Amino acid sequence: MKNQKKSQEGLTVKKDKNFSRWYNEILNKAEIIDLRYNIKGFIVIRPWGAMIIENIYKIYEKALQEEGHKPSFFPIVIPEKNFKKESSHVKGFSPEVFWLQKVKGEDKLALRPTSETAFYQMYSLWIRSHRDLPLKLYQRANVFRCETKATRPLIRGREFYWIEAHDAFSTNNEADKQVQQDITITERIVHNRFGIPFLPMKRPEWDKFPGAVYTIAGDCMLPDNKLLQIFTTHNLGNNFSKPFKIKFKDKDGKEKYVWQTCYGPGISRILASIISIHGDDNGLIIPFCISPIQVIIIPIFNSKNQDRIISESEKIATKIRSFGINVEIDISEKRPGEKYYEYELRGVPFRLEIGEKEIKSKKLTLFIRDTKKKQVIHIDQLSELKKLGEQFDKRLKTKADNFMRGKIVNCKTKEQIKKAIKEGKIARVNFCSIKKSGARCAEYIEKEINAEVRGILGNKQEKPIDRCIICNKKATQVVYIGKSY
Amino acid sequence: MKNQKKSQEGLTVKKDKNFSRWYNEILNKAEIIDLRYNIKGFIVIRPWGAMIIENIYKIYEKALQEEGHKPSFFPIVIPEKNFKKESSHVKGFSPEVFWLQKVKGEDKLALRPTSETAFYQMYSLWIRSHRDLPLKLYQRANVFRCETKATRPLIRGREFYWIEAHDAFSTNNEADKQVQQDITITERIVHNRFGIPFLPMKRPEWDKFPGAVYTIAGDCMLPDNKLLQIFTTHNLGNNFSKPFKIKFKDKDGKEKYVWQTCYGPGISRILASIISIHGDDNGLIIPFCISPIQVIIIPIFNSKNQDRIISESEKIATKIRSFGINVEIDISEKRPGEKYYEYELRGVPFRLEIGEKEIKSKKLTLFIRDTKKKQVIHIDQLSELKKLGEQFDKRLKTKADNFMRGKIVNCKTKEQIKKAIKEGKIARVNFCSIKKSGARCAEYIEKEINAEVRGILGNKQEKPIDRCIICNKKATQVVYIGKSY
Numbered sequence: 005m006k007n008q009k010k011s012q013e014g015l016t017v018k019k020d021k022n023f024s025r026w027y028n029e030i031l032n033k034a035e036i037i038d039l040r041y042n043i044k045g046f047i048v049i050r051p052w053g054a055m056i057i058e059n060i061y062k063i064y065e066k067a068l069q070e071e072g073h074k075p076s077f078f079p080i081v082i083p084e085k086n087f088k089k090e091s092s093h094v095k096g097f098s099p100e101v102f103w104l105q106k107v108k109g110e111d112k113l114a115l116r117p118t119s120e121t122a123f124y125q126m127y128s129l130w131i132r133s134h135r136d137l138p139l140k141l142y143q144r145a146n147v148f149r150c151e152t153k154a155t156r157p158l159i160r161g162r163e164f165y166w167i168e169a170h171d172a173f174s175t176n177n178e179a180d181k182q183v184q185q186d187i188t189i190t191e192r193i194v195h196n197r198f199g200i201p202f203l204p205m206k207r208p209e210w211d212k213f214p215g216a217v218y219t220i221a222g223d224c225m226l227p228d229n230k231l232l233q234i235f236t237t238h239n240l241g242n243n244f245s246k247p248f249k250i251k252f253k254d255k256d257g258k259e260k261y262v263w264q265t266c267y268g269p270g271i272s273r274i275l276a277s278i279i280s281i282h283g284d285d286n287g288l289i290i291p292f293c294i295s296p297i298q299v300i301i302i303p304i305f306n307s308k309n310q311d312r313i314i315s316e317s318e319k320i321a322t323k324i325r326s327f328g329i330n331v332e333i334d335i336s337e338k339r340p341g342e343k344y345y346e347y348e349l350r351g352v353p354f355r356l357e358i359g360e361k362e363i364k365s366k367k368l369t370l371f372i373r374d375t376k377k378k379q380v381i382h383i384d385q386l387s388e389l390k391k392l393g394e395q396f397d398k399r400l401k402t403k404a405d406n407f408m409r410g411k412i413v414n415c416k417t418k419e420q421i422k423k424a425i426k427e428g429k430i431a432r433v434n435f436c437s438i439k440k441s442g443a444r445c446a447e448y449i450e451k452e453i454n455a456e457v458r459g460i461l462g463n464k465q466e467k468p469i470d471r472c473i474i475c476n477k478k479a480t481q482v483v484y485i486g487k488s489y
Numbered sequence: 490m491k492n493q494k495k496s497q498e499g500l501t502v503k504k505d506k507n508f509s510r511w512y513n514e515i516l517n518k519a520e521i522i523d524l525r526y527n528i529k530g531f532i533v534i535r536p537w538g539a540m541i542i543e544n545i546y547k548i549y550e551k552a553l554q555e556e557g558h559k560p561s562f563f564p565i566v567i568p569e570k571n572f573k574k575e576s577s578h579v580k581g582f583s584p585e586v587f588w589l590q591k592v593k594g595e596d597k598l599a600l601r602p603t604s605e606t607a608f609y610q611m612y613s614l615w616i617r618s619h620r621d622l623p624l625k626l627y628q629r630a631n632v633f634r635c636e637t638k639a640t641r642p643l644i645r646g647r648e649f650y651w652i653e654a655h656d657a658f659s660t661n662n663e664a665d666k667q668v669q670q671d672i673t674i675t676e677r678i679v680h681n682r683f684g685i686p687f688l689p690m691k692r693p694e695w696d697k698f699p700g701a702v703y704t705i706a707g708d709c710m711l712p713d714n715k716l717l718q719i720f721t722t723h724n725l726g727n728n729f730s731k732p733f734k735i736k737f738k739d740k741d742g743k744e745k746y747v748w749q750t751c752y753g754p755g756i757s758r759i760l761a762s763i764i765s766i767h768g769d770d771n772g773l774i775i776p777f778c779i780s781p782i783q784v785i786i787i788p789i790f791n792s793k794n795q796d797r798i799i800s801e802s803e804k805i806a807t808k809i810r811s812f813g814i815n816v817e818i819d820i821s822e823k824r825p826g827e828k829y830y831e832y833e834l835r836g837v838p839f840r841l842e843i844g845e846k847e848i849k850s851k852k853l854t855l856f857i858r859d860t861k862k863k864q865v866i867h868i869d870q871l872s873e874l875k876k877l878g879e880q881f882d883k884r885l886k887t888k889a890d891n892f893m894r895g896k897i898v899n900c901k902t903k904e905q906i907k908k909a910i911k912e913g914k915i916a917r918v919n920f921c922s923i924k925k926s927g928a929r930c931a932e933y934i935e936k937e938i939n940a941e942v943r944g945i946l947g948n949k950q951e952k953p954i955d956r957c958i959i960c961n962k963k964a965t966q967v968v969y970i971g972k973s974y
Contacts, residue, residue: 042571043596048611049561049562049563050561051561053562055559058560074539076534077533077534077538077650078533080600083527086527102589102590102592103589104587105588108637111528115600126526129523130523
């Protein structure tokens, strides 16, 4: 990488000492973002961050297209009258909407905080018959929320990047299935490929998306033991199709309202979780499958053998590139040690050191970012880097899974919940209900234990036993309680 | 393609009879966009349009990265005080800025109409030394201009899609070279690959970008003989680096201001030109290199052989896909004729018809969208589709080049200019100067001939002879005059 700013001195904070400071420092020093843009909650995403985000988008969009979604671009502004069509939607979002100054001849215009009310007025024009269904569109987009609380880069911002998929079906059953498929796709990408485990939580009634019948959201846990919501999927039922008049003529000749879902993986937050969960005290560790540079070659040369070593390195790079691997050579004037340090900070999975000795023996030194171990790789076996890359990602996943697995604790008393939360765990608890009737018990937990009922498992049923720990009524569900962002 | 809305009846307008109506009709019927979003100048880009745009972006971003640019994401809002730093910039853009309603604690915020003043405040933080240069960043982005004039889909909108590249150098010479490289990259992509010829015009002083030292813009000609600006590249000199204090310590130890350029290919407009220039009375003709479907297979079956024909078609599709070609099979219930019609309307380059006879003989019928000719292709020669695709794109380019070539007419008198413009041509004329001193002659042309001085060639010098046709002073330049959007 040419023209890359040097990264000053190393990380000064240990991740397990002060995660929050470590996080901010690594974002800055690995040049993921710059916080110094002069508006609260709006950040600049620098090339290293932008390239990772692009790679996340690529994987996501490919997967969405493979399961029948098509891309689209909707306007960034939404007329106020669209918002108002679904009453809980407008109530939920109005407080954090950025409005435009009056534009002559137009309704009051909002910068989209989410795009249901942009998509669905068009769906009512496009959908006529059961043959038009399912309709599954998505857009990659930035959205805007005028947060008044403290913002946190990539975690809570006034502008963030996501994908929103909006699907319409002829039956509620298909909508339910789509919600499950949304969980599966997230599992396949975010967990299996990026190594980020999450709990798919069906949110309590009081915490669902404004306008949804129900909401399932993915909570992953950051190293400070706080849960971060990285995606949501909602069954919207007919809640939007009725006010937006999205009707179709079914096979039986009857006119019916469509059944809708929407899915929003938060790309900014997924990046935040990758940085937070995989990184260490030397810097980032980027999964091989999304690292903008997968292998960095550092040629070790002196003034006498410089040209030859560089040209041999280029041959090796060409070979590696032929296996579909992103490889670069750093031929800048910096010392090798400086370069090692820099790519470790940036989280590049593999480093190849190539000098006189290596070229002669055809045995290259491979440094592996996560284990920090070196191994020898023969020049004729470079195709193995692909497999090593898969193993690299698998190790990250296993490590994160192990961290997460230990976090869930069955609790039978309030005291046990308190203790679990204090120890940074997630309490698994028999609970009266995540329907409205359980709101008071949840409030109690929030006030007394300073933690949140995040919901019940969204992709399988768990049977509660006994009674609700809080109100002592019959338990109908098993909820998960934790601290959250 | 499943779930695709049928396209009702065919095009009702001939392209050479009424281009403007043809254009609107084709955008609608080929499902590129939908104009019915309820805010003036904001359009919905439907899947077929979005997929073409994605392919254009992919080619463009790859090319920009190959020549040293890196991606980034900058905030969508810009504080008013940034705008004000470069006086002609604020004057030029203020009338068409969308402003946000006051946000507590913040300066007045604009939706970016272009992002110089967002990028450059950060450049002043990032650039310290000659080693940080050149700095070449880009972003793919939507930008916003509150047009009060009539809008036209993909041509003049209040929201449009582009790429903006912002480069900083240590010398003006490098900046000049970058501007030429920007022309070359556009030539390589838009002309050589998409088949859209354009004139790179160095704009007159009175028509340059607000804040630029000089502007070179690409004008292509639509079928209504009006010129459409599809990209601009600007040498900004020190005009922004001084107010934004973007300084670096040079090799000689002295502190200097950087020299800057910016480049903006208009992705929406490039799509508009592709649609307009290549399309015909049967619909779109999409260049092979960016068509979301490059080959559509239409299986011809009856109830008896349906399964077998479809399974054979799938085998053929898999084979074609293995050559890196985007291929789909339409197995919907529509009649083959309906399907032919639909993919012709959408501009898919190749159609393969596969029925009983074809499978037995291993000879498939290939329909070619632009020539409307059919040819036989043997099942063992399907790899040739790649080459046929290149030839397809070359034919589009040649046809467009021929159209454009005939358009430029040397004119020696005002009457000749009038005649040329009347006939839909571009007048090539000896002219006093595109510096301020020539403004009155340009005004005359605008008033009397109802045409515009678009500039002089931006990538080579042409020697004028004789005198300025308008004022009779010594001619110093050869200008091109035409009507424009």
